[in-house]
Amino acid sequence: MLTLYHAPRSRSFRILWLLEELGVPYDTEMVSIRGSDSTGHMPSDYIDIHPHRKVPALVHDGVPVSETPAIALYLTDLFPQAGLGPQVGDRQRGPYLTWLAYSTGVFEPAMVERAFKTPHQAALGWGSADEVEQVLSRVLQARPFFLGDRFSAVDIVLGGSLQYMMQVKVIPETPVFSAYVERLSDRPAMHRALQRDGDIEES
Ligand SMILES: N[C@@H](CCC(=O)N[C@@H](CS)C(=O)NCC(=O)O)C(=O)O
Missing domain, CATH: 3.40.30.10 (Glutaredoxin)
Structure with missing residues (x-):
């Protein structure tokens, strides 16, 4: 249960x-x-x-x-x-684990810094919000979902956070991000x- x-x-x-x-x-x-x-x-x-x-x-x-x-x-x-999640032995398992960990280990702290206007310190274990935004933009420009053509739980965990950060205007509505969020909202x-x-x- x-x-x-x-x-x-x-x-x-x-x-x-x-x-x-x-x-x-x-x-x-x-x-x-x-x-x-x-x-x-x-x-x-x-x-x-x-x-x-x-x-x-x-x-x-x-x-x-x-x-x-x-x-x-x-x-x-x-x-x-x-x-919804590549299993052990699948070549996508590595990227899958990477993006899941990235969602709360890098993306969230970087966006919270931006939201609270906290200056980024290089010693922290995540990149600056600008850098994180560029990383996500580059990935989503190249493919429809984080793992390629395949929707996965990364698009819920990290994609859901991205969607929220756009709603609260911490991340701008660029064509790449807006198209991605539109794809997410196609999910029944x-x-x-x-x-x-x-x-x-x-x-
Ligand atoms: N690192 C946790 C964060 C969980 C979290 O912060 N949850 C919030 C809800 S948005 C909460 O329960 N806040 C209540 C509190 O801090 O007392 C995760 O990613 O699951």
Whole structure:
């Protein structure tokens, strides 16, 4: 059994989207992450599921997994038949792992620096926002998805972040980025996830 610990309109949306792409049965457990009443919908033992009591977290048959790229990798390995993550032995496995790690290890910190106007320090373990933007632009100019013609969980994890950073104007709407986001919005599973996210918020 799979349970996604989720908060509407948050980083856990991408795992909701991935689960919809996979087409597997899952439950959602709503976690209250904002507001002063942190005991709201926060399970008392949630710290055993996510060490920072954030979302997303996934529990599979009693085993907790957190950190978005790790959850994405866990799920695409668990359901290889869905073809959303190259498996060990596939030449695309290396690029797959690289871009998953890049999403929260490089892309996010660089964009947060830009959003908060924090000067970039070369000693940090990621490139500047300008550099990251150029890297992504070069890749997406050359191919429709991060791994080529093949849509993968990278397009949910990193692509979903890129989409969000464009919405909040941290990344400009260049023709390359806009065309990519348009391709993402062609995914019916993304719309199912948006619907489910909205339903959870209203319930
Ligand atoms: N590194 C984590 C980040 C998770 C994260 O920051 N989640 C936010 C939601 S957008 C959260 O739960 N914030 C609540 C809090 O910090 O108390 C990941 O990529 O999964």
